[in-house]
Amino acid sequence: MGLLQVHTLRIDGLRRPQYVKQEFQFSWILESERKGCVQTGYRIQLWQGEGMIWDSGKVSSGACSGIRYAGPKLQPLQEYVWQVCCWDDYGETAAASDRFRTCRAEKPWHAHWVQPVQKATVPERPAPFEYANRAEEQPRDYKEFQPVQLVRSSIEIEKEVRCAFVHVSAHGLYHLELNGEAVGNDLFAPECTPYDKLIFYQSYDVTRRLKAGKNIFGVALADGWWIGRLGLGSWNCQYGDKKDLFLECEVLFEDGSRAYFGAEKAKAAPSRGSYADLFVGEKYDASAVPEGWSLPEFDDTLWQPVLVTDMPLETLQPQTGQSVRIVKEWEPLAVLRTPNGDTVVDAGQNLAGFLRITLDTGAGCEIVLEYSETLDENGNFFNNIKGVNKDQRDVYITRDGKQSWQPAFTYHGFRYVRINGWPGELSCDQLRVCAVSSEDDFTGDFACSDERLNQLQHNIIWSQISNMVSIPTDCPQREKVGWTGDLTVYAPTMLYLSSAEWFLRRWLKYLRAEQFENGLVPVTAPYWKICREMSRLLGSDTSCGWGDAIVFVPWAIYQETGNQVVLEENYDAMRRWMSYVEREDKNGSWNQGFHFGDWMLPSIIMAGGTPRDTAYATKELFSTAYYAYSAKIMAQIAAALGRLADEKKYERLYQDIRQAFAEKYVRADGSLPLPYQGAYVVSLKFGLIPESKRAGAVNHLCRLIEENGTRLDTGFLSVPFLLDVLCENRHRDLAMRLLFQTECPSWLYMVEHGATTIWESWDCISPEGKVGSYSYNHYAFGCVGDWLYREIAGVQNLEPGYRRVRLCPGIDSGLSWARTSHRTPQGWLAFEWHKEGGKIQVKAEIPIGTAAELGLPGQKSVTVGSGQYEFVWGV
Numbered sequence: 001m002g003l004l005q006v007h008t009l010r011i012d013g014l015r016r017p018q019y020v021k022q023e024f025q026f027s028w029i030l031e032s033e034r035k036g037c038v039q040t041g042y043r044i045q046l047w048q049g050e051g052m053i054w055d056s057g058k059v060s061s062g063a064c065s066g067i068r069y070a071g072p073k074l075q076p077l078q079e080y081v082w083q084v085c086c087w088d089d090y091g092e093t094a095a096a097s098d099r100f101r102t103c104r105a106e107k108p109w110h111a112h113w114v115q116p117v118q119k120a121t122v123p124e125r126p127a128p129f130e131y132a133n134r135a136e137e138q139p140r141d142y143k144e145f146q147p148v149q150l151v152r153s154s155i156e157i158e159k160e161v162r163c164a165f166v167h168v169s170a171h172g173l174y175h176l177e178l179n180g181e182a183v184g185n186d187l188f189a190p191e192c193t194p195y196d197k198l199i200f201y202q203s204y205d206v207t208r209r210l211k212a213g214k215n216i217f218g219v220a221l222a223d224g225w226w227i228g229r230l231g232l233g234s235w236n237c238q239y240g241d242k243k244d245l246f247l248e249c250e251v252l253f254e255d256g257s258r259a260y261f262g263a264e265k266a267k268a269a270p271s272r273g274s275y276a277d278l279f280v281g282e283k284y285d286a287s288a289v290p291e292g293w294s295l296p297e298f299d300d301t302l303w304q305p306v307l308v309t310d311m312p313l314e315t316l317q318p319q320t321g322q323s324v325r326i327v328k329e330w331e332p333l334a335v336l337r338t339p340n341g342d343t344v345v346d347a348g349q350n351l352a353g354f355l356r357i358t359l360d361t362g363a364g365c366e367i368v369l370e371y372s373e374t375l376d377e378n379g380n381f382f383n384n385i386k387g388v389n390k391d392q393r394d395v396y397i398t399r400d401g402k403q404s405w406q407p408a409f410t411y412h413g414f415r416y417v418r419i420n421g422w423p424g425e426l427s428c429d430q431l432r433v434c435a436v437s438s439e440d441d442f443t444g445d446f447a448c449s450d451e452r453l454n455q456l457q458h459n460i461i462w463s464q465i466s467n468m469v470s471i472p473t474d475c476p477q478r479e480k481v482g483w484t485g486d487l488t489v490y491a492p493t494m495l496y497l498s499s500a501e502w503f504l505r506r507w508l509k510y511l512r513a514e515q516f517e518n519g520l521v522p523v524t525a526p527y528w529k530i531c532r533e534m535s536r537l538l539g540s541d542t543s544c545g546w547g548d549a550i551v552f553v554p555w556a557i558y559q560e561t562g563n564q565v566v567l568e569e570n571y572d573a574m575r576r577w578m579s580y581v582e583r584e585d586k587n588g589s590w591n592q593g594f595h596f597g598d599w600m601l602p603s604i605i606m607a608g609g610t611p612r613d614t615a616y617a618t619k620e621l622f623s624t625a626y627y628a629y630s631a632k633i634m635a636q637i638a639a640a641l642g643r644l645a646d647e648k649k650y651e652r653l654y655q656d657i658r659q660a661f662a663e664k665y666v667r668a669d670g671s672l673p674l675p676y677q678g679a680y681v682v683s684l685k686f687g688l689i690p691e692s693k694r695a696g697a698v699n700h701l702c703r704l705i706e707e708n709g710t711r712l713d714t715g716f717l718s719v720p721f722l723l724d725v726l727c728e729n730r731h732r733d734l735a736m737r738l739l740f741q742t743e744c745p746s747w748l749y750m751v752e753h754g755a756t757t758i759w760e761s762w763d764c765i766s767p768e769g770k771v772g773s774y775s776y777n778h779y780a781f782g783c784v785g786d787w788l789y790r791e792i793a794g795v796q797n798l799e800p801g802y803r804r805v806r807l808c809p810g811i812d813s814g815l816s817w818a819r820t821s822h823r824t825p826q827g828w829l830a831f832e833w834h835k836e837g838g839k840i841q842v843k844a845e846i847p848i849g850t851a852a853e854l855g856l857p858g859q860k861s862v863t864v865g866s867g868q869y870e871f872v873w874g875v
């Protein structure tokens with residue numbers, strides 16, 4: 001290994017992406033064994049086969065991310081190799097290369113959408129809140145679920161193939177096979193997008209898979225997000241009531257001619273006895289699936305021709321980012337026999353995914369798998385998600401012989417699976433727990449001398465993995481909805497723990513697509529009909545904190561990456577959002593109508609109130625506070641983009657709201673009319689308390705905490721700032737006491753009550769032991785991760801993209817050691833501290849391009865450049 005190395009080459013934040021368009025950005029990581037090294041220049045070359053397409057020439061720059069491609073137009077569906085060569089100030093050089101593929105050219109399609117002849121799904125429109133709270137329904141027969149459709153599309157290859165791609169999408173979900181074998185390992189294609197505005201197609205290279213003569217594309221079609229029962233209220237038919245397929249195979253022959261094959265002549269048949277709903281689950285009758293149905297020799301005379309439709313092709317777009325995949329699998333922890341006699345599998349971990357079963361048996365056994373997140377007080381199976389279509393139930397009917405099955409079109413939020421109908425003795429080695437996610441590139445880590453905090457960190461990561469499934473979801477079982485507010489609070493933690501930039505930028509595109517003409521940013525993206533209906537019942541399509549995601553999330557991405565592109569691509573949408581709120585503004589306050597406010601505020605919930613009660617109790621003050629904070633961040637965004645007039649305008653707006661807020665809410669002694677911790681937290685954090693009343697407000701906050709038994713009482717919108725506000729106002733000791741609190745509500749209460757993910761409500765399992773009907777897998781309250789990394793491990797990002805950091809050990813935490821590592825845009829940053837006797841030993845690894853200020857709290861720091869350092873300080 002040389003002294004200088006370049007690695008982790010990425011395009012738009014992704015390794016080896018497959019759908020690169022004309023505009024994209026390069027990044028890499030440079031690493032040296034020398035201290036204080038800086039990159040002095042780089043050179044990028046782009047190759048197609050032997051031919052060089054672009055050469056940036058040597059550019060004198062320290063930048064290693066956000067480098068825009070500035071070469072000629074790239075050819076569609078081609079593989080390109082790019083090489084980067086870097087120089088450092090010691091005169092060393094290093095180079096590395098990687099490849100990517102471009103997407104299909106934007107040109108008219110030859111193929112059409114086709115539709116298997118099928119019965120339409122009947123729309124169901126349950127009343128959202130009523131149903132969500134209703135007890136379990138009577139046993140059901142699932143007769144209203146329409147079967148999975150199987151489609152056979154034939155193509156004849158008569159000449160030598162040079163290359164071939166198939167582009168596929170569906171109204172619903174699809175699973176593609178070619179001549180009997182699966183193509184790709186993506187799950188839930190074509191992914192979840194606002195389908196009426198954009199729908200992805202996936203492209204697969206089938207050059208080596210096509211053979212001379214007849215080939216069959218076999219496609220199974222399921223309901224997915226198009227027809228399935230979605231969201232809290234579980235409405236189906238969000239976009240349509242029938243499943244459709246889009247397929248175009250583009251073949252370039254060795255003689256230079258081209259052919260395009262659609263599925264217009266395909267034949268289809270329902271898969272007997274099967275159905276698949278993304279939420280309710282999947283039923284698969286292995287004994288009824290026609291054997292070899294996707295092989296060329298299969299006899300499909302009795303299958304029906306598909307109908308050719310003129311459904312819109314303009315909304316089809318190449319997929320961006322990664323597909324959902326199985327990211328981890330393992331053998332379950334145990335097969336339990338519960339006190340009431342059920343056989344229940346314990347995965348050992350709460351997750352989003354499913355079980356894969358393997359067995360050797362005769363045909364016709366009906367195995368029922370029911371998924372849930374928790375057992376009840378007595379250790380029995382307990383369905384914690386109530387309501388219509390919240391069953392989470394898969395059914396597999398065996399065929400003869402050795403067989404293995406996992407659902408293809410559904411996933412569940414679960415730790416426990418009750419299994420009925422298993423032939424013979426069930427053992428762990430017949431099962432695999434499969435966790436699904438869009439993300440498997442983890443870039444952040446935290447550990448310390450307290451195992452309970454390590455478990456908290458574990459829980460944060462698992463809630464993140466479970467809720468990055470195509471879109472950022474609130475929870476993987478009850479709703480699977482892209483609620484905007486959850487991300488407003490969680491985005492900084494998400495960005496620290498994984499390379500979520502691409503994932504969030506992709507989702508922001510959906511959010512922009514769903515923005516109203518008048519600038520309103522809705523509470524979810526996609527904004528499904530069921531979500532619209534809930535908003536209608538509540539009286540508003542948006543809410544403070546939720547709509548503000550359009551400002552907060554790009555800002556968090558910018559802090560993480562230092563790349564302005566995310567601010568640029570969202571700037572217009574942010575401005576329109578601010579104008580919308582300004583129009584709603586009455587004399588410096590935004591509190592018209594409904595807001596979710598400090599959602600899930602524990603004292604209200606624990607006293608028997610509903611989540612909606614938490615909204616009504618807090619919405620007025622919170623809406624104006626968030627309005628002010630968004631204006632403040634907008635001023636900073638405008639400044640970062642060099643839009644000075646806007647900067648002034650938003651700064652003025654912030655000052656106006658601040659003044660109105662102070663006049664309306666802040667009393668002479670610094671108290672607020674709202675007797676909740678969260679009200680003080682956001683008012684202090686957002687700078688809304690006049691300086692002269694600040695000490696008073698801080699005292700009131702501390703008093704509320706103490707009166708609550710040193711327990712927090714914060715909901716979604718205030719919890720991310722609670723510990724920071726205490727630290728910033730000389731009450732670090734109180735912040736630490738809240739962190740280490742184990743009584744409800746607190747983070748360690750969840751840990752001590754067996755949580756393996758972050759709960760939606762602080763009291764999912766109440767102090768009296770009651771097991772609640774909430775989600776046990778919501779990342780929102782995991783936003784404390786961001787504080788742990790900054791204040792306990794001690795890595796603080798002082799300049800967007802970690803160009804300047806402060807490393808300051810959290811030695812007042814009572815811990816004897818802590819460490820964290822994080823892959824910044826420049827490379828891995830690691831920091832570790834140990835406290836022993838009167839000594840603090842710290843170890844730091846600083847990436848090239850980052851300046852680090854190292855020091856103990858309240859003491860002078862030393863500034864160092866890249867490299868590995870060890871210091872011992874006396875305290």
Ligand code: BGC
Binds near residue numbers: 474479484596599
């Ligand atoms: C979700 C939350 C979401 C909220 C809106 C809930 O049902 O699970 O996470 O943000 O609704 O307030």
